[in-house]
């Protein structure tokens with residue numbers, strides 16, 4: 491089993507967590523999921539993780555006086571699990587600057603937009619209200635400000651004129667499930683490094699870009 495241990499932090503459904511667990515089953519995947527941590531004991535994803543025999547832990551944020559104390563409890567558990575990378579996957583708590591600093595460049599997040607556009611919540615509704623033709627998703631290193639930090643991987647997703655927030659979210663989620671494992675692979679293999687506020691990737695061939703929405707014919 492791969493020696494590069496990761497933890498996944500969830501608060502809910504955990505479909506990105508499931509995608510990472512699935513990817514890590516492949517023999518050539520360079521990371522193993524050592525821990526799934528949730529701030530809510532009713533997070534659906536916990537059952538999925540347990541069914542896959544992944545160690546889980548719940549640390550309820552309500553049990554702590556403040557954000558710093560809660561984050562410190564998480565740090566203790568994460569350090570004890572010896573993880574090299576923490577993946578936020580629908581983790582619905584803001585993290586303290588101390589936590590972000592402690593895990594700087596070892597903490598990544600997935601967000602359902604092409605950052606830096608559409609940070610924050612209700613992203614799909616806001617994209618539809620704005621009328622953008624192309625949305626997408628982003629995996630990025632975490633910095634203290636919400637949905638900010640060096641970008642590792644993005645995928646573009648065209649938006650249909652009859653999309654609802656739900657249909658758009660589903661189409662973007664499919665791509666989230668592809669790019670999150672890819673980002674973890676790049677990091678675990680040492681092929682993505684932060685440099686000057688950005689991520690330097692080892693050279694690779696650009697995919698052919700031919701996405702125009704609406705199509706030309």
Ligand code: GRF
Pocket residue numbers: 500502503504505506507579580581600601602663666
């Ligand atoms: C995803 O859309 C992710 O981009 C956002 O929260 C959602 C979590 O979904 N940060 P899931 O729990 O991974 O299914």
